[in-house]
Amino acid sequence: MQLHPTYSHEVCRKWMVNLPTKDQIIYPIFVLDSENDTQEIKSMPGVARYGYKNIVEHLEPLVNKLKLQSVLIFGVLSDESKKDEEGTYAGTLDENLEGPVHKAIKNIKKAFPKLMIIPDVCLCAYTSHGHCGLVTKDNKLDNDKSIQRLAEVAVSYARVGADMIAPSDMMDNRVAEIKKYLKKYNFSHIPVMSYSAKFASSYYGPFRDVCKSTPLAFDRQSYQLPLDSTQLALRAVERDIQEGTDFIIIKPLGQYLDIAALVKQKFPSTILAGYQVSGEYAMVAFAAEAGACDFKKILLEQLRCFKRAGIDVVITYFAPKILEWLSEQN
Numbered sequence: 559m560q561l562h563p564t565y566s567h568e569v570c571r572k573w574m575v576n577l578p579t580k581d582q583i584i585y586p587i588f589v590l591d592s593e594n595d596t597q598e599i600k601s602m603p604g605v606a607r608y609g610y611k612n613i614v615e616h617l618e619p620l621v622n623k624l625k626l627q628s629v630l631i632f633g634v635l636s637d638e639s640k641k642d643e644e645g646t647y648a649g650t651l652d653e654n655l656e657g658p659v660h661k662a663i664k665n666i667k668k669a670f671p672k673l674m675i676i677p678d679v680c681l682c683a684y685t686s687h688g689h690c691g692l693v694t695k696d697n698k699l700d701n702d703k704s705i706q707r708l709a710e711v712a713v714s715y716a717r718v719g720a721d722m723i724a725p726s727d728m729m730d731n732r733v734a735e736i737k738k739y740l741k742k743y744n745f746s747h748i749p750v751m752s753y754s755a756k757f758a759s760s761y762y763g764p765f766r767d768v769c770k771s772t773p774l775a776f777d778r779q780s781y782q783l784p785l786d787s788t789q790l791a792l793r794a795v796e797r798d799i800q801e802g803t804d805f806i807i808i809k810p811l812g813q814y815l816d817i818a819a820l821v822k823q824k825f826p827s828t829i830l831a832g833y834q835v836s837g838e839y840a841m842v843a844f845a846a847e848a849g850a851c852d853f854k855k856i857l858l859e860q861l862r863c864f865k866r867a868g869i870d871v872v873i874t875y876f877a878p879k880i881l882e883w884l885s886e887q888n
Contacts, residue, residue, distance in 0.1 A: 576865040577858065578872050580884055584676065584831070585620070585877035586630040588768055589613055589662040591637060591647070601764035602836055603843045605875050607634055610661040614669045621670045624881035628674035629666070630724060630873055633659040633683055634768065644692065644707065645681035649714030657684070660718045667719040676751065677715040679708055679725040679736070690727040690781065699781060705732040709739035716745040724807070726753040728781045733801035749804035751831060755791040755817055756809045758782035761837030768836070791817050792824060799825060807873070809833035812860065815867040822868025831871040832864055839875045854883065 565571050588607040590597070596616075597607040608616050620626040633648070635658070640647050647657035659677050666675055681704070682690045691704030704727065712723045723740070725732050733752050740746055758779045783790055795806055806825070808818045811832040822830055842860075846853035857876055864872055874880065 575862065577861055577884070578865060578880075580625050580881055581627050582871045583626070583877050583880055584628045584630050584871060584873040585626055586632065586833075586873055586875055587613060587617075588632050588634050589658045590634050591640070591658040595636075599764070599768050602768065602840055602875065603847060605768075605839070607768065610658050611665055613662055614665050617666065617670065617673070620878055620881065621673055624878070624885055626673065626877065626881055628676060631659050631662055631666075631675065631677045632768075633657050633662075635684060641684055641686045643686055645684035645711075648679075648681050648684040648707075649711040651710050651713060653714075653717060655714075656718070660714065663715065663718045663720055674721045675719065676722040676724050677720050679712050679715070679723055680727045681707065681711070682727075691729050699729075701730050704729045705735040708732050709735045712736045713739050713743045713745065716740060716743070716748050720748065722749050722751055722804075724751045724753065726756060726807075726809075728753065728756050728783070731797075731801065733798045733803045737802045750802070751805035751807060752798045752803040753807040753809055753833075754795040754798040754803065755814070755821065756782055756807070757785055757791075757814060759785065759810050759813075759835070759837075761810045761813070761835045764836035764840050788817065788820065792820060795821050795825065799828060805829045805831055805871075807831045807833055808869070810835040810838055811864060811869070811872075812838050815863065815869075818864075818867040818869055829870045830868055831873055832867075832869040834860070834864075834872065834874040834876070836875070842876075858883070 590607050590609050592609045594609040594612040599605045635641060635647060649657060663675055666673060680690050682688055687693050692700045692707055694700050708725055708727055715723060723736060725736060733750060736750060740748055783794060806828055808814055811834045818830060818832055842856060845851045
């Protein structure tokens, strides 16, 4: 059987290219509890934390010129004294209390009404213990109280203009609780994009430095998925779908494309997002800086592989550069 003629011509090869569109790129951003600070991140070249006001200036050319469609927002507390056991500044049902994400959502929504704003829902950046949920006095995760807190955070973001909710905490049954609270407070129209298959990965290192969210007392392996388990990942995805999640996230992405392919095969009607995490970003960025790879070629290759595995939407810190390349292509 001859295969070479099928892709011998450049045009034929282009027929097989499968890159994401601009609509399918989500840009993760870090927002501080100060108005106009810009803090470069050494472990992630080209990425910075921005104040909840000047984040608008950073986004302006991306939205208006490059047609960025959606952002995923993470809050960062510069003032460590604001952290407590409950993660209060992540958000509460008290409408008078606002953390950095609430303030950023308001400013971004005012500047770019059509931009889809997706706040990450977790407690780790706001708790004194650095965990994604609430912890008991004997340093054990309190799942039931945690999902109630996370649901309160979700409602607080919905109140200030969030277009979607993205819980990344990996607590059991948090999707059902968040959906229940959104309905109770008249936000049932807001979709949930759950980090359903989030693994206990070493690729999160730079992110934890950025968000100052390294856990104390014990690590996150008791609630994030074991690296080796396929069946647990599929069960976690199935549970979240049964609880009503609208979209699924696989995290990290590059080393877990087998999971993405299996999830897409088992749940073909579910929109599947993949998160190219901070460690994955840093490896490519530093390699490109050192001249060890062709930055554009390697990143476009990754994107094509993500799509081949069944990823519909890509969450990546490379979003500005990808949008620029897609604009040039068009």
